[in-house]
Amino acid sequence: AQSVTQPDIxxxxxxxxxxxxxxNYSYGATPYLFWYVQSxxxxxxxxxxxxxxxxxxxxxxGFEAEFKRSQSSFNLRKPSVHWSDAAEYFCAVGVSSGGGAxxxxxxxxxxxxxxx
Amino acid sequence: xxGVTQTPKFRILKIGQSMTLQCTQDMNHNxxxxxxxxxxxxxxxxxxxxxxxxxxxxxxxxxxxxxxxxTEDFPLRLExxxxxxxxxxxxxxxxxxxxTEAFFGQGTRLTVV
Numbered sequence: 370a371q372s373v374t375q376p377d378i379x380x381x382x383x384x385x386x387x388x389x390x391x392x393n394y395s396y397g398a399t400p401y402l403f404w405y406v407q408s409x410x411x412x413x414x415x416x417x418x419x420x421x422x423x424x425x426x427x428x429x430x431g432f433e434a435e436f437k438r439s440q441s442s443f444n445l446r447k448p449s450v451h452w453s454d455a456a457e458y459f460c461a462v463g464v465s466s467g468g469g470a471x472x473x474x475x476x477x478x479x480x481x482x483x484x485x
Numbered sequence: 486x487x488g489v490t491q492t493p494k495f496r497i498l499k500i501g502q503s504m505t506l507q508c509t510q511d512m513n514h515n516x517x518x519x520x521x522x523x524x525x526x527x528x529x530x531x532x533x534x535x536x537x538x539x540x541x542x543x544x545x546x547x548x549x550x551x552x553x554x555x556t557e558d559f560p561l562r563l564e565x566x567x568x569x570x571x572x573x574x575x576x577x578x579x580x581x582x583x584x585t586e587a588f589f590g591q592g593t594r595l596t597v598v
Contacts, residue, residue, distance in 0.1 A: 378525070403586060412489075412575060412589040413528075420584045459527060472518045472543060472577075473587060475527040 371396040371462050375476035382450050383484045390445040390479050392460030401463035402443040403473065404434055408456045416458075419443065430454070455483045487511050491576050491590035498566040498597045506561040506593050508576030516579040517559040518543075518587065519551065521572040528575065534559055566597045 372395045382388050394400055401420050405413040417428025424436040434445045443460060457480050461473040492507045510517065515536045520528040530543030534553040548570055550562040559578075563570060573594050577587040 373527075401584070405589075410592075412591045413577075414589075415586045418584075418586050472520070472530040472533050473528075474530075475520075477525055477527040 371400065371474050373460050373462050373474055373476035375458075375460055375479050377479045378477070379480045379482065381482040381484055384452055385449050388445075388447045388450045388454070388481070390458050390460075390481070392443045392445065392476060393441050394443065394460075394462045395441065396462055399438070402434075402436060403461040403463065404428065404432070404443070404445050405459045405461060406430075406456050407459065407478075413459065416445070450481075450483055452483045452485070455481055457481070489576055489578055489588050489590040491574075491593050493593060494591065495594050496596070498563070498595065500566060500568065500597060502566050503562070503564050504566065504595075506563075506574055506576075506595075508559045508561065508590060509557050510559075510576075510578040510588070511557065512578060512580070512588065513556060514578035514588075515556070515581045516587075517553065518577045518579075519549070519559070519561045520575045520577065521545065522575060522592075523572050531561065531574075563595075568597050571595060571597045 374393045403418045404416040407413050416432050417426050419426050419436045457478045459478050460476040463473045489510045518533045519531040522528045529545045532551040534540045540551050573592050575592050576590040579587040
């Protein structure tokens with residue numbers, strides 16, 4: 370079965386500094402990869418996704434992520450964070466079997482704190 | 486553009502009570518999902534559906550039931566509420582094509598006392 374590991378439970382970054390959130394997955398074939406963001410009391414919003422092609426994908430709010438097959442990683446980056454980026458970030462892997470209806474498997478999340 | 490709508494947003498249940506969490510989507514998506522979110526645990530799949538009349542168990546289905554009588558609606562039923570079911574529940578939907586993401590509702594925060 371597939372799995373997702375987000376090794377950092379909490380990360381604190383100063384406003385204006387760069388950010389990298391780590392994500393490693395376990396799956397035998399090429400997975401579909403996602404990053405979602407969750408603000409307090411809210412649902413999950415998609416930041417970006419990778420299905421195939423260019424391994425560097427751009428998302429909303431200035432985020433990008435790079436798929437590295439050799440490292441089974443899909444790390445999320447942002448060159449300069451803003452206070453509004455404080456939230457919970459989830460990496461997820463989607464796989465298909467049969468009809469392709471399997472749900473996403475999520476990591477446990479990384480809580481991002483922004484220091485002024 | 487409503488997307489995925491969940492009701493209620495909050496609910497407190499007593500042990501042994503039952504309730505239904507409602508979920509409806511207006512995007513004509515075939516696939517719908519129920520997840521629960523517990524602190525520090527990410528989201529766990531409870532049940533999913535590939536279309537009207539078809540449902541299947543996810544990772545943590547015990548204590549829950551679902552039905553899918555229409556494309557739009559995917560209610561989650563708790564028959565005998567237990568404190569272990571205290572959680573935040575999210576409904577999501579996705580189109581048939583594999584290169585599409587899931588869209589999430591705003592969540593239902595359930596407390597069982």
